[in-house]
Structures are given as structure tokens and as C-alpha cells.
Amino acid sequence: MKIGFLGLGIMGRPMALNLLKGGHQVVVWARRAESMTPLADAGATVAADPADVARQVEVVISMVADAPDVAQVMLGERGAAAGAQSGLVAVDMSTIAPSAAKDIAAKMKAQGIEFVDAPVSGGEVGAIAGTLSIMAGGTEAAFAKARPAFECMGKNIVHVGDSGAGQVAKACNQIVTGMGVMAVAEAMCFASKAGADPARVREALLGGFAYSKILENHGQRMLDRNFKPGFKSWMHQKDLNIVMQSAHELGLMLPGSAMTAQMFNAMVGSGLGEEDSIAVLKLLENLSGQQ
């Protein structure tokens, strides 16, 4: 299949490379020309702008920073919509607000283009390994058309529902992981201040109902004091902001998420934004005078 890819950052580059490895013809575009070089070297076609990409493909995928960027590459001047062939399916794999995804989907539909929101979980490691979790929102037909592309990039691929449903699932993912990291960090702080070895505590907990991937992976990195990202704190803050803004719009009470979002504000404000989200451990230690 001919697939377009817009946005070749930390996530986008390995995802596009996996499409090439999967035997697809890939046309790429990125704002900075130099980010396209590794893809061109691997056999991708370089295009002049998103419209030029869309002109040449059946499915076009974007992986960019935030909702205004998605709107720009899809609907802006020389955006994908401007070059779309009949039957084009547009897929956005960025993490943006569900309401923004729905809005973009409606505008694309008005131009006869199917839009799928398909954010991912699994980070850079998952993007390189092609083992991302992909949660999609859109019509059955559009999802089916994009599926071969998803299969090159991810392992756990779920069609969650209509437009916006993928982003809702991603927001839920960030609620669970955000509070999960907080919970593990608080347990680690509690253990050490109360005089128990946090490593032993973690080991004991892994066998019981407190087991989670976060306790296992993030917990180990906390013990190793390895704060290299991973998933940067400022990005988790951005995602939690999507959660809190949506809760505000919906009239939804999320006390735990609200508290977690405040902790991430404090992390970014105190210069921990570029570190992994497990650096919330350092913030908790500072607050309790544990350094």
C-alpha cells in the first residue's frame, strides 16, 4: 500500500521506518528537511508538503506535537486535505484532546475524507520495536483500510469506537499511568522513610494485587535512580492537561487526576520537565525532606 507519513520526530521516525520494513511504499514530509534524510536513505519518497504527500497515497498518517499541528498538516494551506485523492483515509497518531479530534474529523468529512484518531502507548521503545498499543476511533471501513499500516507499527490494536474514541482511550491510559507512577513513587518514599528497604518492598508487592507493569518497570528505575526518559514529564503534564480540560468541559469529577496533574505542574516548574515521569519520586522526597 502507498502510505504517507507527516512528522518524523522521536516517535514518527521509527514508525515510518517500520512501514518501510513492512514492504509498504512510504512518502514522507517533515517541517525540518533534515529529519527526512534517514527515511529517504531507507527508501522513502520525500514530498514538498502534506498536500503533495496526500496526492500520492491511499493512507496518510500524522505524528506531531499537538492539536494545532494536526489541524495544520491536515487542514491548513497545503495540508493533506488539499491534495487528497478520492478515498483517502487520514490517520492521526498524535495525542490530542478528544474534542479536537472530533472537530478535525468533522472538517475532513466535509471534504469527503475519512479521519481516524489512533494515538499510541509504548513510547520510543515500542515505536522502534513495532510493539505499540494503538487505540483507534473512526468508522469500521476507515479502520480496516488503515489496519495493515497499524500492524507494522503496533501489537495491541483496538478499534475503540467512533471519532474521538481513540483519544478518549489514550486519555484514560494517561490517567492510569499518571496515577500509577504517583502511587509507586509514594510507596517507595513511604518505605524508605519508615525504615524498610524499598527494593524488598517492591519485590514483595510484585507477587500480590499491587502488581503492575509500572511497579515492575518504573519501580525498578526509581530504585536505580535512573531518571532518563522514557516518557518526559512535560509530555505527561501535557497529556494530563488534556484529561483535566476534558473533565472541565464534561462536568466530570476526577480528584486523583487533578492532584496528579498538580504534581506534574510542580515537576515542570522545578526543572524536572525533561526527565522521565518517575522523577516525581524526587519531588516527593524534596517535599518530605528526604534528600
Place this chain on the structure above:
Amino acid sequence: MKLGFIGLGVMGRPMARRLLEAGYEVSVWARRPESATPLLAAGAILRANPAEVARCSDVVFTIVTHGHDVETVVFGEQGLSTGFAAGSILVDMSTIAPALACDIASRLATQGVHLLDAPVSGGGVGAEAGTLAIMVGGDAAVLERVHPVFAVLGKTLVHIGGSGTGQVAKACNQMIMVAAIQAAAEAMRLAAAAGVDPAKVQQALLGGSAGSRVLEVFGSRMVARDFKAGVEARLHHKDFGLLLNAARGMGVTLPVVASVGQQLNALMANGWGGCDTAALLQVLEIGGRS
């Protein structure tokens, strides 16, 4: 000095009336012309659109609900900016994001128009009585020119600093006020659950260190279970969205305010946005022992 006034709601109408009573010529415009009617009887002049108001005024006051309402009134089609002469002054008394106030100020500055952000606290009662607290951001010399008009509207006037700082002060005001309403609600809830008369507790507390204006005014509404709007809770909910977003942008943590924001979300979810914010008590009554 000729004045313009846009936004004739619960706050704006009594404020405009006070200006007329003080002898100013006041041009008005309202999206719904009927909201201007009571003022016309008091001598206000109805203009066809905001641009006309700007053309006929030296200083224009706006007090509307949302940031985008301010933007539309100022920069929309037939907006104020198309009618302003250089040297005109816009006084925006709405509660909007500090960053948006700064943005509007710099856009108006390119045409030589001055903006004061001057949000108020004191509610409809303070607007009627001319006892509002006014917090002003913008140029001191500009404020000096508008000072006599402010004196008609409010009792406390503080020049906080440059553009946007009035809105920062207002955000701080909302944080303290609504958190205090929540605290009063929790105290009333505890008293009632313990089988104690909340009215007596409130009365006792007002004489001590926990005494506050909020405990007096909102506490009384809770005791009387009178949740008719004084201040519609949806407006506080809106303000909390703005200020929590600003805190996030600055990397500041506001744990109590964030928690109160969630109580406001629950209030909205139950359809009480049109009630007074004292209805936070009803949110507490949803959970726990009845």
C-alpha cells in the same frame, strides 16, 4: 468625558446606571437590545454596534462573560477597534485569562489605544452600591485619567501593575474566595452530620478566627439552604478553568485549588451551574452519610 458601556448583565447594568446617575454621557450597545431598555429610560444612548460606541466615546467599559466574547466585541466585525480613535481607552472589567488581556493590550497598542484590565470583586450587590473592589492592570497615567469614573463604581481601587496584572489579582481573589466557600461548606456538612445545628456553629465561628466574609454571606445561604444565584457557580467554574490552566503554564502547583476545581466539576455535572456557589454544599451531600 464621554463613556461607552458594553455588557449589560447582572454586573454591567447597575454599573452603567451608576455612571449615568453621576452625570456622564453613556453610549451603550447590547447583543440583545432589550437588555439596554432599562438604561435608555435612565438616559443612555443606544448605538448600532460596538464600533459606533467607540466612535462616540473617550473611554469604553466592557464586562462580558468569556475571553472570546471580549475578543468579538473588540476585534469582531463592527468591533470596538474599528471605531476607536488613537488615544482612546478600553477598560475591560470582565474576568479573562491574564495572557489574553496582555494579547489584547498589545494588539490595541498598535493603533494607539490603551487597555486597562480591571476585573472586579463584590458581585451584583457591590455593583449596585458602587462598592466593588477593582484591580487594575495597565499604564498608571491611563489609570489616572479614568480614576474619577472608577470612583463611581468601586470603593477599593488598586493599581496592581502592567497589562494582565489585574487579571492575575482577580485569579488570586477567586482562588481564595471559592476555596473559602468550599471550607465553609465542609464545616456546615460536618456540623449537620454530627447532629449539630449548622446555624449555631456558623454564628459561633463568625466571632472567632475562622470568621470571614464568605462564612458570613455564603455560610448564611447554606444554613438557609438558599441556593438561588448571588454569583452563578458556572462563572466560578469558568474562572477555575482559566486559573488552573495559567498555573499549569507556569509550572505552579495548586493542590487545594485543583481539588476545589473538581468539586466545581461535580457541581456542574449535577446541573447546578445556575445556582449560587453555596451549592458546593450539595456536592458534599451526594457522598457519605445522609
